[in-house]
Amino acid sequence: MTYQFQWSVLWSGQSGSWLLQGVLTTLGISALAWVLAAALGILSGALRTVPWRSLRAAASFYVEFFRNVPLLVWMFFWYFGVPPLLPRPAQEWLFNHGAEFWAGTFALGVYHGARMSEVIRSGIQSIPRTQFEASVAMGLTTFQAYRLVIVPIALRLIVPPATNESLNLLKNSSVALTISVAELTFQTRQIETYTAKAIEALTAGTLIYLVLCVSIASVMGWVERRVRIPGLIARGG
Amino acid sequence: MSEPVIEFEAVDKWFGQLHVLRAIDLVVAAGEVVVVCGPSGSGKSTLIRCVNGLEAIQGGELRVLGESLTRPGVSMPALRTRVGMVFQSFNLFPHMTALENVMLAPVRVKGLGRAEAERAARALLERVRIPDKAEAYPANLSGGQQQRVAIARALAMQPRIMLFDEPTSALDPEMINEVLDVMTDLAREGMTMMVVSHEMGFARRVAHRVVFMDGGSIVEEAAPEAFFAAAKSDRAKEFLSKILTH
Numbered sequence: 001m002t003y004q005f006q007w008s009v010l011w012s013g014q015s016g017s018w019l020l021q022g023v024l025t026t027l028g029i030s031a032l033a034w035v036l037a038a039a040l041g042i043l044s045g046a047l048r049t050v051p052w053r054s055l056r057a058a059a060s061f062y063v064e065f066f067r068n069v070p071l072l073v074w075m076f077f078w079y080f081g082v083p084p085l086l087p088r089p090a091q092e093w094l095f096n097h098g099a100e101f102w103a104g105t106f107a108l109g110v111y112h113g114a115r116m117s118e119v120i121r122s123g124i125q126s127i128p129r130t131q132f133e134a135s136v137a138m139g140l141t142t143f144q145a146y147r148l149v150i151v152p153i154a155l156r157l158i159v160p161p162a163t164n165e166s167l168n169l170l171k172n173s174s175v176a177l178t179i180s181v182a183e184l185t186f187q188t189r190q191i192e193t194y195t196a197k198a199i200e201a202l203t204a205g206t207l208i209y210l211v212l213c214v215s216i217a218s219v220m221g222w223v224e225r226r227v228r229i230p231g232l233i234a235r236g237g
Numbered sequence: 238m239s240e241p242v243i244e245f246e247a248v249d250k251w252f253g254q255l256h257v258l259r260a261i262d263l264v265v266a267a268g269e270v271v272v273v274c275g276p277s278g279s280g281k282s283t284l285i286r287c288v289n290g291l292e293a294i295q296g297g298e299l300r301v302l303g304e305s306l307t308r309p310g311v312s313m314p315a316l317r318t319r320v321g322m323v324f325q326s327f328n329l330f331p332h333m334t335a336l337e338n339v340m341l342a343p344v345r346v347k348g349l350g351r352a353e354a355e356r357a358a359r360a361l362l363e364r365v366r367i368p369d370k371a372e373a374y375p376a377n378l379s380g381g382q383q384q385r386v387a388i389a390r391a392l393a394m395q396p397r398i399m400l401f402d403e404p405t406s407a408l409d410p411e412m413i414n415e416v417l418d419v420m421t422d423l424a425r426e427g428m429t430m431m432v433v434s435h436e437m438g439f440a441r442r443v444a445h446r447v448v449f450m451d452g453g454s455i456v457e458e459a460a461p462e463a464f465f466a467a468a469k470s471d472r473a474k475e476f477l478s479k480i481l482t483h
Contacts, residue, residue, distance in 0.1 A: 133291055134328035134387075138342040139318035139394055148345060149330050156332060229331045231376020 009195040010204050022187030023208060029105050029183060030170045036109025037169060041116025042155075046146050048117070049124045059117070066114035071175050074111050079103035079179040104176035104183075112169045119161045123154030156227045163220040167213050184208060239267045242302050242398055242429055243288055249296030250283060250453075257283050259453040260297070267397075270430045272440040272461075275450035276476055281433045284450065285400045288431065289313075289320040302397060318346055321391030325403040327383040329375040335362065335386045336371040339393050347394070354393075361389040365419050381412030385419055392423075399423065401432040435480055441465060449473045 009015055040062070047059035066074070079100055083091050094102060127150060135145035155162075174185035182190075188205035192198045228234050243265040250258035257280045265271050273281045286292040287299060290306055290313045299306045302319055329338050339358035343349040349357070362368045365385035367378075375383055384404055391399060401420065405413045417439050424430055424443045434440065440447050440461050447464040449457040451472045457464070468474045 128326075128328075130324060130326055130328045131330065134322075134324060134330075136314070137289055137291065137317055137322040137324075138391065139314050139346040140342065141314050144345055148341065153330070153332055227332075229376075230374035231331060 003199070005200065006195075006197055007200055009191065009197045009200050013194070015191045015195070015201075018187040018190055019184070019204060019208070021182060022184035022205075023212075025101070025182055026170070026173050026184040026212070029101060029108065029176060029181060030173045032105045033108035033112065033173070034166060034169055036105065037112035037116050037165075040110065040113030041120050042151060044113070045117040045120030045154075046124060046151055048121050050142065050146075063114045063117045066110050067118075069111075071107065071111050071172055072178060074107035075104060075175055075179050078107045082106075100176070100179045100181045103179055104173070104181045108169060108173055108176070112165060112172070115168075116162065116165050119158050119165060120151075120154055122161075123158035124150055126157060127153050153229065156229050157232075159220060159224040159227070163217055163224075166220065167216060170212060170216065171209065239269075241265065241300075242267045243431070244300040245284075245287075245297070246299070247297035248287065248294050248299050250280075250287065250292065250294050257453050258287070258294070261455060263448065263455060263458075265398075265429060265431060267429050268427045269446065270424045270428075270432065270444045271446045271448055272444040273431060273433045273448045273450060274435060274437075274440070274476070275456075279450040280453040281450045282402050285322075285402055285431050285433055288398070288400055289317050289322055291322075314346070318342070318394045319396050320398045320400060321394060321396035322400040323384070323387050323391050323402065323404050325406050327375070327380070327387045327407070329383055329386055329390070331375050334372050334374055335367070335378065335389075338375070338386060339390045342390070343393050358389070358393060361392055362386070364392075364422075365389045366415070379412060380408045381415045384408065384412075384416045388416075388419055388423075398429045398431070401430065401434065403433050403435075405434065405436055437465065437477075437481060449476065451476070 010019070044059040044062050047055045048063070050056060082103070083094055083099060086094070131153070132145055132150060135149045136142065140148065173183055176183055177186040177189070180186070184205055188201045191204075192201040195201070241264045243263070245261045245263040248258055248261040249256070261284065273284060275281050283292055287294055287306075288301055294307065301316060304311060304316060306316070329335075330341070333341065336355065336358050339361055340351070340354045343354040343357060344351060359368060359371060362371055365388055367382055367385055370378060370382055370386070375386070378386065404420070405416050408416065413436070417436060420430070420432070420439070421443050432439075432444070444461050446458055447461050448455055449464070449468070449470070449472075456470050457468060457473050464473070465477070468477055
């Protein structure tokens with residue numbers, strides 16, 4: 001028996017709109033989670049280098065706790081575990097407004113924030129201490145020194161590994177199908193279920209992920225060139 | 238003698254077990270230029286880093302511009318706006334142009350408008366004789382130019398005291414004078430300066446007083462003529478013989 005390819009399943013019936021919905025959901029959940037991850041990553045990455053032990057400890061706890069539990073467990077935790085802890089009106093609002101989407105966003109955001117944190121910390125720790133001293137010596141507070149000097153330099157240094165993390169985040173958004181977020185992988189499974197054409201459906205999904213990721217990588221490459229620090233070794237892209 | 242602006246009273250400092258400053262007594266008056274010299278590891282950099290609180294002291298008292306640095310609740314950022322510092326390794330911010338480096342603190346700390354801060358910054362770059370490098374990034378400046386931008390950056394907050402931590406040690410010989418010239422101008426204008434340096438020509442011409450340190454103590458302090466002509470201590474004589482014979 002030979003497999004009969006039937007590529008038209010991808011644009012006949014509802015497949016096209018399913019795929020489009022899937023792409024939009026994947027982009028939506030990934031973008032929101034990325035913002036959360038970047039904020040948590042910058043905050044905790046910076047806090048791990050400050051002169052106050054208790055802040056460092058809190059940031060270390062966040063990183064170790066959230067990066068060392070599987071993403072899948074976090075998905076279940078935020079979807080099944082957290083809502084019952086919320087006040088009644090919040091629960092109702094959540095379940096009327098796509099609880100699985102928000103649970104998925106939080107799971108992805110806090111998990112990748114913990115990973116992003118380490119990337120940002122390594123950027124900060126590659127900056128000579130004297131840059132910090134020069135900042136505070138002119139009257140900046142420690143917070144201002146981080147906000148205006150240390151973090152902006154670190155962010156310029158970490159674009160390549162941060163791109164890696166961002167692509168991982170986008171691809172890991174597929175795990176959200178386990179809590180029935182109708183993202184891209186969910187939709188390709190749906191096409192497969194309805195048409196029994198697994199290769200076609202998965203090929204479509206694969207190509208779409210590839211296009212999304214390559215696009216993001218090239219945008220980040222452009223960002224990297226735009227913000228690069230004069231005088232440092234620069235190539236790539 | 239004019240009012241004292243930096244007063245060390247029996248100041249002690251340790252790095253762990255290491256006793257790096259031992260019972261330091263030193264008073265610097267407004268408008269005075271003090272050059273601090275001594276062998277490597279003698280505590281001279283640590284001494285001036287205490288003045289703007291980059292290093293904390295563990296014993297004695299240190300008053301800067303009348304404010305005790307050991308008083309609980311003293312605001313270091315406020316103090317540091319009045320005490321400028323120039324470092325051995327320049328420490329310009331590499332992601333900002335020369336102009337942005339000079340404007341940063343006036344805009345962010347003093348809350349100056351950008352236009353006004355830019356005017357002042359350009360005037361300062363003029364004063365350190367590199368107005369044409371305002372838009373250059375530090376990587377595209379020579380060491381001497383970077384250090385002059387660093388001086389302009391420190392002056393941007395209109396400090397009352399300037400600290401220089403070996404400002405010419407990282408420079409190629411042909412660039413040392415352009416930095417020393419700017420420092421000399423500053424001294425002539427009446428700026429209070431503490432300068433850690435081995436530039437004995439500068440000390441001779443510009444300093445009011447030379448402080449010689451060894452092993453964390455001030456061994457000798459004297460007017461430059463007296464110090465160079467007839468250092469009293471053997472350690473200072475030995476030090477001078479090492480740095481002046483080549």
